Amino acid sequence: MTTQIATQNTGTYLIKGIVLIIAALLLFAPFLFQDVRSLEVAARICIFIVLVASFDLLIGYTGIVSFAHTMFFGFGAYGAAILLKEMGPGWTPVILGGLAGVAVSLVFAVAIGLLSLRVKAIFFAMITLAAASVVLVLASQLSQITGGEDGITYRGPDLFKTATKLVTDDDGKVVRLWGVRLNGKLAAYYFVFFTSLILFLAMLRFVGSPFGTVLKAIRENEARAEAIGYRVVAYRTAVFCLSAVVASLAGTVYAVWLKYTGPATTLSFAIMIDILLMVVIGGMGTMWGAVIGAVLMILAQYYLRDLMGVASEAVAAVPILPELLAPDRWLFWLGIIFILLVYFFPKGIAGTAMSGGAKQ
Amino acid sequence: MNALTETLGQKLGRAGGVNLLPLVVAAVAFVLIGAPSSWVTLTVAGLAMGMMLFLMASGLSLVFGLMDVLNFGHSAFVSFGAFISATVLAGLGGWLTADSWVLNSLALAAAYLAAICFGLVAGWFFETVIIKPVYRDHLRQILITIGAMIVAEQTILAFWGGTPLSVARPNFLEGSWIIGDVSIEIYRAFAFALGAVVFIMLYLVLNRTRIGLLIRAGVENREMVEALGFRVDRLFVGVFMLGSALAALGGAMWAGYETLITPALGGQLMIVVFIVVIIGGLGSIEGTLLGAILVGLMTNYIGFLAPKLALASNMILMVAILLWRPNGLRPAVK
Numbered sequence: 001m002t003t004q005i006a007t008q009n010t011g012t013y014l015i016k017g018i019v020l021i022i023a024a025l026l027l028f029a030p031f032l033f034q035d036v037r038s039l040e041v042a043a044r045i046c047i048f049i050v051l052v053a054s055f056d057l058l059i060g061y062t063g064i065v066s067f068a069h070t071m072f073f074g075f076g077a078y079g080a081a082i083l084l085k086e087m088g089p090g091w092t093p094v095i096l097g098g099l100a101g102v103a104v105s106l107v108f109a110v111a112i113g114l115l116s117l118r119v120k121a122i123f124f125a126m127i128t129l130a131a132a133s134v135v136l137v138l139a140s141q142l143s144q145i146t147g148g149e150d151g152i153t154y155r156g157p158d159l160f161k162t163a164t165k166l167v168t169d170d171d172g173k174v175v176r177l178w179g180v181r182l183n184g185k186l187a188a189y190y191f192v193f194f195t196s197l198i199l200f201l202a203m204l205r206f207v208g209s210p211f212g213t214v215l216k217a218i219r220e221n222e223a224r225a226e227a228i229g230y231r232v233v234a235y236r237t238a239v240f241c242l243s244a245v246v247a248s249l250a251g252t253v254y255a256v257w258l259k260y261t262g263p264a265t266t267l268s269f270a271i272m273i274d275i276l277l278m279v280v281i282g283g284m285g286t287m288w289g290a291v292i293g294a295v296l297m298i299l300a301q302y303y304l305r306d307l308m309g310v311a312s313e314a315v316a317a318v319p320i321l322p323e324l325l326a327p328d329r330w331l332f333w334l335g336i337i338f339i340l341l342v343y344f345f346p347k348g349i350a351g352t353a354m355s356g357g358a359k360q
Numbered sequence: 361m362n363a364l365t366e367t368l369g370q371k372l373g374r375a376g377g378v379n380l381l382p383l384v385v386a387a388v389a390f391v392l393i394g395a396p397s398s399w400v401t402l403t404v405a406g407l408a409m410g411m412m413l414f415l416m417a418s419g420l421s422l423v424f425g426l427m428d429v430l431n432f433g434h435s436a437f438v439s440f441g442a443f444i445s446a447t448v449l450a451g452l453g454g455w456l457t458a459d460s461w462v463l464n465s466l467a468l469a470a471a472y473l474a475a476i477c478f479g480l481v482a483g484w485f486f487e488t489v490i491i492k493p494v495y496r497d498h499l500r501q502i503l504i505t506i507g508a509m510i511v512a513e514q515t516i517l518a519f520w521g522g523t524p525l526s527v528a529r530p531n532f533l534e535g536s537w538i539i540g541d542v543s544i545e546i547y548r549a550f551a552f553a554l555g556a557v558v559f560i561m562l563y564l565v566l567n568r569t570r571i572g573l574l575i576r577a578g579v580e581n582r583e584m585v586e587a588l589g590f591r592v593d594r595l596f597v598g599v600f601m602l603g604s605a606l607a608a609l610g611g612a613m614w615a616g617y618e619t620l621i622t623p624a625l626g627g628q629l630m631i632v633v634f635i636v637v638i639i640g641g642l643g644s645i646e647g648t649l650l651g652a653i654l655v656g657l658m659t660n661y662i663g664f665l666a667p668k669l670a671l672a673s674n675m676i677l678m679v680a681i682l683l684w685r686p687n688g689l690r691p692a693v694k
Contacts, residue, residue, distance in 0.1 A: 065502050115682065125502055126430075126634045127678075133631045134675045141668070269627065273510060280503055332514035339507040342500055343493060 011353040019291045023197075030189055037302070043189055045298050046196040047254045052278045053203050053290035054246035060285030061207060062239050063219035067272055068112065068128035071135045072244040074267035075108070076101035076251025078139065078146060081261035084154040091157050098252035102245050109244035113237035136267045151262020160188035160256070188257060195253050199246055204287050206242070215239055219285075273331075274301075277338055283348025292349050297334075304330050378689045382653045389661040397541045402660045408548035410649075410656025411555025412617065415610030416629060417636040417648045418562065419603015425579040425643020425692050427596045429491055430498070433505040434607055434633065436512030437479050439626030441608030442615035443520050444478050445471035446527040456528050464530035475612035476605045483604025487597050509627075516623045524622045527615045551613050558606065562645055575599060579643045579692050632659075635678045641688025650689055 025032065029042035051073060058064045079101030083093035108131070116127045139146045146152065155161070161184045206212055217225045218232055226232050255261045265271075274297060282293020308330055345352045386403060393399045420434045448471040449456060455467040490508050494500040529547065536545040566572035577585045578592045586592050614629065615621050632655060640651030655674055662673040681689065 059499070063499060065499060115679070123638065125432075126638055127682075130631055130635055130638075130675055130678060134672050138672065273506070276503070276506060329514055329518055331510055332518065335507050335510035335514060339490070339504055339511070342504045342507060346500060 009354070011355070015286075015288050015292070015350050015353050019288050022291055022295055026193060029193075030186055039185070039189060041298060041302050043192045043257050045295055046192050047250050047257070048275075048278065048294040048298060049291050050196045050199045050203075050250040050253075051247055052275055052282070052294045053200055053287050054243045054250070055275050056279050056284060056287060056290045057203065057207070057215075057239055057243045057246075059279055060283075060289070061212065061219060062215045062236060064236060064240065065125040066128045066240070067125060068108075068132040068135075069243070069247055069275055070267050070269075070272045071108070071128075071132040072105040072247040073251040073254070073271070074135065074139065074263075075104045076248030077255040077261045077266040078152075078251075079104070079248075080252040080255040081152045081154060082145060084156065084255075085152050089155040089157055094157060094252065094256055097255075098249060101248040101252055105244040105248040106241055109241040110237065113240045114233075132267075132272070133269070136263060136269070139267055140263050147262065149263060151260055151265070153260050156188065156256050156259050158184075160184045160191065192253055192257050196250070199249060200287070200291075203246065207287060211235075211238075216285075277334060279348075280338060281341060281348055283350030283352070283354075285347075286350045286354065288354075289348050289350035296349075300330070300334065308333075378685075379650060381650065381689070382657055385654060385657050385661070389657070389665075392665055393661070397543075398664065400542045401544065402664055403657065404544050404548050404552070406657035406660035407653065408551040408555075408617070408656070409659060410653035411552050411559075412610050412613050413629075413632060413636050413656055414555055414649050414652035415558060415606045415613070417633045417640070417652055418645050419600075419606045420633060421637050421640065421642055421648045422575070422579075422599050422645065423596075423603050424637075426575060426582070426592070426599055427495070428498075429495070429501055431486075431491070431505050432502055432630075433486070433490070433509040433512060434603075435626035435630035436509050437482060437604045437607035437626075438611035438614070438629055438633075439516055439623060440478055440482065440512065441475035441611030442527075442621050442625055443516055443525065443623075444608070445475045445612035446525055446615050446621060447520075448474045449528045453528060456530050459531070461530075461532045464532050468530050468533075472609055472612050475608040479605030479608030480601045482608075483601035484597065486604065487600040491600075513623060513626065520623065522623060524620045527619050527621060529616050529619065533616070547616060551617060554613065558609070559645070559649055566645065571595070571598075576692075632674060635674045637688075639678055639681050639688055641685075641691030643692030644690050647688060647690030647692070 026042055026046060030039055033039070033042070051069070055066075055069050058066050058069075076098060079099075080094050080097035083097035083100070084090075087093040112128060112131060116124050140149050142148075143150075207215075214225065214230050214235055217228075218230070218235060222232055251266060254266070258265060278293035278297045279290060280293070281296060282291065283289025341348065347355060389402070390396075390399050393402070416434075416438050419437075420431060424430050449467060452467040452470060455463040458464065486508065490504055491501070494504055533547045533550055536543045537549070538544075564572075566576060574585065574590055574592075574595055578590075578595060582592050611626070611629075614625070618625075636651040636655050637648060638651075639654060640647035640649070654677065658673050658677055662669055
C-alpha cells in the first residue's frame with residue numbers, strides 16, 4: 001500500500017474532493033451563510049484546521065503524543081493579546097506579538113524536546129501534560145499580565161473594525177456585494193482564511209518533502225531509521241518545534257479574530273481534547289483528515305447541542321436518559337464515538353476511505 | 361577528589377541513598393521555615409497528602425510495570441471513588457452524626473468499602489473492555505484511555521451534576537490534637553496511618569507471597585515468566601483491579617480531606633499523580649511511595665514559603681529529578 005497506489009484510488013479522490021468542497025465553502029462562507037454565528041463557526045474551522053494539521057505532524061506523521069499543543073497555541077494568542085492591550089490596536093503589536101509567541105514556543109519546544117524526546121512515547125505524553133497544566137495555571141494566576149481567568153479583551157487592527165468601510169459608493173455608504181456589506185468584519189474573515197490556507201499549504205508541502213519522508217520512517221521503525229543514519233532525536237525535536245511554531249501562529253490569528261484571549265479559549269485541557277478528537281476522527285497521518293475532523297467536530301460543537309436538547313426533551317419520562325442526552329453532555333457521546341473509532345477505524349475517516357479504496 | 365566522592369557515594373548508598381531525599385527536603389524546609397510548630401503541621405499535612413497520592417499512583421505504576429500499559433483514564437477511578445464515598449456518607453448521615461464512634465467508623469468503613477468494590481468491578485470492566493484490545497500499542501492505548509476518561513467524567517457530571525458536593529466527615533475525625541503549640545488535624549494523621557497500613561500490606565504481598573513474587577518477576581521480564589508457564593495476562597487483570605480499587609480508596613480519602621469535591625477533581629489530581637509516578641520511577645511501589653511523599657512535602661512547604669511558586673514546584677521538582685535520573689528515582693522497569 002504505497003503512496004503511489006494510494007493516490008490513484010477512488011477513496012482518495014473522494015476525500016480530496018470533499019476537502020476541496022470544504023475549502024470552497026469556507027472561501028465563500030461570508031456570502032453563503034449570512035449570519036454572525038455562521039461566520040464565527042467558519043473562522044473557527046479555518047483556525048482549527050491549521051491547529052489540528054500541525055498536531056497531525058506530531059501524532060500522525062511522527063508518532064509523538066504531545067499534550068502541550070494548546071500551550072503553544074496559547075503562547076501565540078497571549079503574545080498578540082498582551083501587546084494589543086498594551087500598545088493599542090495596530091499591526092505592529094500583532095506582528096511583534098506573533099513573533100514573541102513563536103520565540104517563546106520555540107524555546108519551550110526545544111527544551112521539552114531535548115529533555116524528553118529520548119524517552120518512551122508514554123513518558124513524553126506525561127511530561128507534556130504536566131508542562132501544559134503548569135502553563136495553564138500560571139496563565140490564570142499571573143493576572144496582572146494575562147488577565148487571569150477573565151482573560152484579556154482588546155481591539156484588533158483598525159482594518160478589522162466592523163465600522164471600517166472597504167469599498168464605498170458615491171454616497172459614502174458601504175457597498176453591498178450579493179447582500180453582504182464589504183466592511184472590516186469581512187476583511188478580518190479573509191485575513192483568517194488566507195493565513196490558515198497559507199499555513200495549511202505550507203504543511204502539506206512539508207510532509208511531501210524528504211524531511212516528511214524521514215518522519216514517516218521514524219514512525220514506522222525507529223531503530224531502523226537510526227541505523228540508516230538519521231538522528232532520530234534531532235528530527236523529532238525539529239518537527240516538534242515546527243508544529244509548535246505553526247500552532248503559535250494559529251493562536252495569534254485566533255487572538256486577532258476573537259479580540260479576546262483567555263485560558264478557556266486557548267489553553268484549557270478541553271481544547272486539547274478537541275484537537276485530539278478531531279485528529280483521530282479525521283484520520284491520523286493524512287493532512288486531509290485534519291480538515292474533515294475539524295469541520296465535523298466544530299459543526300457538532302455548535303449544532304449537535306441544539307439537536308440533543310430536542311432529544312433530551314423527547315425522552316424526559318425515562319430516568320437517567322434525559323441527563324445523558326442533555327446538551328451539555330455532548331462530550332459523553334463524542335467520547336464513546338471516539339473509543340469505537342480507535343477500536344474499529346484507527347485510521348479515522350480519511351485514512352479508512354483512502355486505504356479502503358486501495359484494497360479493491 | 362574522585363575517591364572522595366566515591367566513598368561519599370558509598371556511605372550515602374548504605375544509609376539509604378535516594379530514600380533520604382524526603383528527609384533532606386524536610387531538613388532544608390525546617391531551616392527555611394524557622395518556626396518548629398508550623399513545620400510540624402506542614403510536615404504532617406505533606407505526609408498525609410503523600411500517602412493519599414501514593415494510593416492513587418501505586419496502581420498506575422504497577423500496571424505500567426507489568427504490562428507496559430499506561431492508563432490515562434486512571435483519574436476516573438479516583439473521581440468515582442470520591443463521589444461514591446461521598447454519596448454513601450451522605451446516605452448514612454444518621455450514623456455519622458451519632459455520638460458513638462462505632463457507628464461513625466462503620467459509616468466510614470461502608471463508604472470506603474463501597475469505593476473499593478466499585479474500583480474492583482470497574483477495574484475489571486475497564487481492563488477487559490477498554491484495554492485488552494489495544495495491548496502493545498502505546499498510541500492507541502493513550503487515545504482510548506483518554507476517550508474512556510472523557511466518558512467517565514461526563515457520566516459523573518450526568519449523575520452528580522456540576523455543582524461542588526460537600527463531604528461529611530465522621531465526628532471522631534473532626535478537629536485536631538494540640539500538643540504544646542503544635543496542632544495536628546486528626547484527619548491528616550488518620551489518612552497517613554491508613555496509607556501506611558495499605559503500603560505495608562502491599563509491600564508484604566509483593567515481597568512475601570507467591571503472587572507477589574510472580575508480579576515482581578513479571579515486571580522484570582514478562583516473556584520469561586510466560587515461558588515458564590504462568591498466565592501473566594490473568595495476573596494482570598488482578599493487578600489492574602487492585603490498582604483501580606486503591607485509586608478509588610485514595611479518591612474516597614481525598615474527598616474527606618478536601619470536604620468539597622467537584623467532577624474536575626480527578627483531572628486535577630491526575631497531573632500530580634503522573635508527576636509522582638515519573639519521579640518515583642515506573643513499576644515499583646517503593647519508588648511511588650518515595651515520589652508521593654516528596655511531592656506531598658514539597659507542595660506543603662512551598663505553599664507556605666512561596667505560595668506563588670506552589671503550582672510550579674512539582675514541575676520543577678520533576679524536571680530536576682529527570683535531569684539527574686532520567687528513569688526516576690527507583691525504577692523497576694529497565
